[in-house]
Amino acid sequence: MFDPRVCFSFFYIQYTSAKIYIGEMDGLSTTIALGALKAIAFVCDILTFPIYVFLQRPWKVCELSRRVKATPIEKDDRSVVYRSVDKASRTHVEMVRSNVTTMAAMFEFVARKHANKKCLGTRQIKAEEDEVQHNGRVFKKYNMGEYIWKTYAEVNHLATNFGKGIRELGNKPLQNIVIFAETRAEWMIAAHGLFKQNIPVVTLYATLGDEAIAHGINETEVTTVITSYDLMPKFKSILKLTPKVKTLIYMEDQLKELDTNDFDDCVKILKFKDVLAKGEESEFTNTYPSPSDTAIIMYTSGSTGVPKGVILLHSNLMATMKAFVDSTEIYDDDILIGFLPLAHVFELLVESVCLVSGIAIGYSSALTMIDSSSKIKKGTKGDASVLHPTCMTSVPLILDRISKGIQERVAKGSMLTKILFKFAYEYKVHWVRRGYSTPLIDKLIFGKIRNMLGGKVRLILTGGAPLSPETHEQTNICLCASVIQGYGLTETTSCATVMDAQDRTVGRVGAATTVCDIMLVNWEEGNYRVTDKPFPRGEIVIGGENVSPGYYKLPGKTKDDFFDKDGKRWFKTGDICEIEDDGVLKIIDRKKDLVKLQAGEYVSLGKVEAELKTCPFVDNICVYGDSSKQYCVALVVPHQQKIMELVEKRGIPVSSFEEACSSPTVELLVLQELAEHGKKCRLEKFEIPAAVKLCKEVWSPDMGLVTAAFKLKRKDIQERYQHEINRMYAS
Numbered sequence: 107m108f109d110p111r112v113c114f115s116f117f118y119i120q121y122t123s124a125k126i127y128i129g130e131m132d133g134l135s136t137t138i139a140l141g142a143l144k145a146i147a148f149v150c151d152i153l154t155f156p157i158y159v160f161l162q163r164p165w166k167v168c169e170l171s172r173r174v175k176a177t178p179i180e181k182d183d184r185s186v187v188y189r190s191v192d193k194a195s196r197t198h199v200e201m202v203r204s205n206v207t208t209m210a211a212m213f214e215f216v217a218r219k220h221a222n223k224k225c226l227g228t229r230q231i232k233a234e235e236d237e238v239q240h241n242g243r244v245f246k247k248y249n250m251g252e253y254i255w256k257t258y259a260e261v262n263h264l265a266t267n268f269g270k271g272i273r274e275l276g277n278k279p280l281q282n283i284v285i286f287a288e289t290r291a292e293w294m295i296a297a298h299g300l301f302k303q304n305i306p307v308v309t310l311y312a313t314l315g316d317e318a319i320a321h322g323i324n325e326t327e328v329t330t331v332i333t334s335y336d337l338m339p340k341f342k343s344i345l346k347l348t349p350k351v352k353t354l355i356y357m358e359d360q361l362k363e364l365d366t367n368d369f370d371d372c373v374k375i376l377k378f379k380d381v382l383a384k385g386e387e388s389e390f391t392n393t394y395p396s397p398s399d400t401a402i403i404m405y406t407s408g409s410t411g412v413p414k415g416v417i418l419l420h421s422n423l424m425a426t427m428k429a430f431v432d433s434t435e436i437y438d439d440d441i442l443i444g445f446l447p448l449a450h451v452f453e454l455l456v457e458s459v460c461l462v463s464g465i466a467i468g469y470s471s472a473l474t475m476i477d478s479s480s481k482i483k484k485g486t487k488g489d490a491s492v493l494h495p496t497c498m499t500s501v502p503l504i505l506d507r508i509s510k511g512i513q514e515r516v517a518k519g520s521m522l523t524k525i526l527f528k529f530a531y532e533y534k535v536h537w538v539r540r541g542y543s544t545p546l547i548d549k550l551i552f553g554k555i556r557n558m559l560g561g562k563v564r565l566i567l568t569g570g571a572p573l574s575p576e577t578h579e580q581t582n583i584c585l586c587a588s589v590i591q592g593y594g595l596t597e598t599t600s601c602a603t604v605m606d607a608q609d610r611t612v613g614r615v616g617a618a619t620t621v622c623d624i625m626l627v628n629w630e631e632g633n634y635r636v637t638d639k640p641f642p643r644g645e646i647v648i649g650g651e652n653v654s655p656g657y658y659k660l661p662g663k664t665k666d667d668f669f670d671k672d673g674k675r676w677f678k679t680g681d682i683c684e685i686e687d688d689g690v691l692k693i694i695d696r697k698k699d700l701v702k703l704q705a706g707e708y709v710s711l712g713k714v715e716a717e718l719k720t721c722p723f724v725d726n727i728c729v730y731g732d733s734s735k736q737y738c739v740a741l742v743v744p745h746q747q748k749i750m751e752l753v754e755k756r757g758i759p760v761s762s763f764e765e766a767c768s769s770p771t772v773e774l775l776v777l778q779e780l781a782e783h784g785k786k787c788r789l790e791k792f793e794i795p796a797a798v799k800l801c802k803e804v805w806s807p808d809m810g811l812v813t814a815a816f817k818l819k820r821k822d823i824q825e826r827y828q829h830e831i832n833r834m835y836a837s
Contacts, residue, residue, distance in 0.1 A: 143525070147529075164541030165541065166541075167542075167608070167610070168610075170606075173608075175606055175688055176190050176689030177191055183637060184627065184628050186636045186642050187626075188617070188625075188626075188689055189618060190617060190618045190620045192620055194620060198620070201215075201424070201462070208301070210392070212461070213302075214262070216461055216464060217258045217262035220464035221259040222257050223258055224256075225461070225466060225467070226256050226261055226291040226294060226467055227466060227467065227493070228291050229492065230254055232251050234361055247482065248481045250486065256291065258464070261295060262298075264382060265302060266392065267299070267386050268296055268378075269299035269300060269305070270385035271383070271386075271388065274384040275330065275353060280305070281329075283331070284308040284323055284326065284328045284332065285297060285332045286331055288312045288337070293357075294448065294457065296332050296378075302392045302394065303390075304399055308328060309405060311447055311449045314807075318412070318413050320348050323348045328350065330352070330353040330355065332356075332378075333357070334356055334357040345370055354369075354373055354374070355377075356375070400419055400420075401418055401420045402417075402423070404418055404451055415660075416597055416657060417656060422599040425601065425621045425622075426594075426600055427455065427459055428620070429601045429604070429619035429652065430456070431463065432619065433592075433606075433607075433620075434590065435607050437465075440496045440565075441466045441468060442467045443467075443469075443470050443489065443559075445471055445472065451594075451596045451599060452815075453499055476490055491557075495559070496562050497565045497566075498565075498566055499569075500568045501569070501815050502570065502573040503571070503816040505577050505578075505581050505589070506720065508581060509576075509720070510722060510745065514748075527551065531584075534547050534552075534583050555585065556585055559585065564586075565587060565588050566581065566590065568591050569594060569600065570816075570817065571816070572693050573589075574716045574720050579612045588607065590604065592605065592616060593681075594652075597667070597668075598677055599653075601621065601652040602646070603616040604616045604619055605690075606690075614690045614692045621650050621652055622653070623648075623650060624646060624691065625646075625676070626642055626683070629645045632682060641686050643694070645697065646679045646691070647678050648676065648679060649676040654668070680698055681695075695713065703733065703735065704734055707792045709731050711729045711730075711731060711820075714794075714795075715729050717784065720787070721779060721783040723752070725804065726812075727741065727742050728740065728741045729795060730820075736792075737792065738792075738793070738796070740780070740795035741799050741801055741830065742780075743804055744766075749772065749776075750766065752776075756775065760772070767802040773800055777795070777797065799827065805818075811823050
């Protein structure tokens with residue numbers, strides 16, 4: 107039974123919360139409204155508390171949240187190795203018993219098991235229409251229909267035909283083929299078609315620049331590229347840099363036909379459906395891979411330098427899939443909304459886990475996802491409102507923007523709305539931390555926010571960069587969903603740690619998964635050691651079946667970053683963490699992000715950016731530190747609306763956002779806001795930038811300043827803004 111002290115703490119908390127606490131708000135009406143809310147909540151809590159205790163068993167919830175997830179198996183003064191205490195799930199065991207050891211075998215397995223279930227869905231685009239705006243401007247908008255679904259059996263048949271069609275075009279097993287396309291059903295069909303013929307898939311982000319794309323194509327010596335209608339124009343310039351490419355296959359647009367007149371006559375251009383038709387008539391049979399064959403050569407856009415190709419074997423992919431099915435709770439009726447790049451290992455593996463679990467994936471894009479997306483016709487529904495997904499993937503930057511969007515929405519409301527939201531938020535945080543759920547508050551207060559993503563999202567998986575605790579908690583609370591953070595790299599097939607489904611903490615990335623070990627190694631230069639108190643700290647080194655053999659055609663770099671020990675492949679991540687008593691990791695630093703200032707203080711640029719990014723005036727930020735200086739500086743992409751509101755409030759004479767970004771007065775105001783926010787986030791004085799430059803252009807992958815996963819490309823940002831960095835230090 108529960109501890110009687112819970113009852114005492116409950117009544118004490120309710121008594122103290124019933125006192126009038128106004129915080130940032132003032133006025134008699136505010137006091138009365140807030141007091142009334144707390145009085146109502148106090149009475150309701152007394153009446154419902156025994157029911158909630160009986161039904162929700164919060165002591166069990168807290169016990170599961172605190173349980174030990176991984177324990178040390180080896181330890182000395184220089185390193186410590188942690189291993190998961192969890193057992194293999196039912197799906198994991200079934201995969202082993204059914205000898206599912208390759209991606210090709212996986213899809214054959216699920217196609218038999220879930221033949222008639224929905225598999226991949228694409229939303230119909232009926233037409234593109236002109237929409238006149240209030241200012242007279244005309245924008246092209248989509249008139250969209252419902253999702254059109256293919257079953258598991260149909261997708262398997264299409265994949266088989268695509269693979270055979272590729273063979274008809276002269277491509278052989280073990281001969282690389284590039285997929286360079288945005289996320290869509292045909293991407294997955296093409297990939298599984300190639301897997302069935304033991305043809306390695308080379309993936310390139312759709313947002314890479316021409317030279318980076320040409321580098322990946324030339325290095326892997328491909329002759330065939332699979333792309334899409336929207337990306338075909340890129341190849342008018344890329345083909346000049348890729349002389350070996352002889353065939354382009356493109357995924358068709360729903361409305362438009364491709365004009366091929368401007369393309370080189372030496373290159374054969376085929377529609378996706380043409381390849382499927384060739385495969386339908388082909389006499390080729392499947393050429394199944396072995397676990398040790400290369401499945402993917404995945405080019406990471408990288409935060410520095412030229413993209414590197416990471417070799418991922420079928421056995422690597424299968425290991426991560428087993429780890430993920432052990433770590434996440436997937437239900438038979440779940441629906442995933444797929445929109446992150448499939449060329450990113452995280453999205454590819456999450457979607458693969460959905461496939462092996464037999465659930466549906468509906469595809470979307472940032473242009474059509476929600477009702478207010480840029481291509482959605484006014485008065486019609488975005489993809490999420492039609493699909494009603496229960497699961498989605500995200501990266502921290504997107505969750506940061508959702509969090510800020512919620513704050514802006516509340517700020518525009520009436521005083522009563524603000525009071526109600528503030529009260530409901532604090533009320534829910536209070537009870538969630540104690541192991542309770544709040545279904546009435548969720549429905550009455552947060553239901554409208556939840557409906558932005560279709561109203562049914564229960565699970566959000568995030569990775570690719572650290573997620574700030576503030577954003578983590580706010581998205582948990584306001585979206586009424588479990589935000590599960592994980593940690594992994596392309597070199598470890600996206601797998602290392604995943605938060606436990608029952609873990610109610612924020613700001614941590616979970617414990618070691620069931621297929622790999624986590625080793626912490628002393629980093630003396632940064633003063634991180636496994637003997638540190640209260641928790642061991644050090645560089646993360648990952649070992650297991652999920653670890654890549656190495657980089658494609660880069661033996662020197664492979665030797666630097668990978669090694670073999672005790673029969674396992676290990677990868678040195680360069681990330682620094684501490685491991686708490688329950689075996690869960692908290693990322694606290696990164697070797698490449700660490701700058702030592704002139705006075706000897708170390709500044710973790712990534713940590714500072716993660717905290718300052720939660721400032722309402724910041725859309726994106728890159729902190730720069732020069733070791734010969736006593737302070738760091740920051741390049742800030744400001745939040746346009748907030749900046750213009752600040753300018754108006756302070757009466758600064760500027761007429762546009764661009765002019766505001768160039769104003770020294772506005773820069774100083776933003777600097778002051780960052781300093782205040784940094785103090786709230788408990789940053790040290792030397793960690794807070796001493797000067798800022800406001801950048802009026804939004805950093806996008808197309809500009810080459812962030813990766814497809816929206817990680818900062820520090821070297822490129824520094825080169826672009828070197829003059830401004832010099833100016834900030836000179837000032």
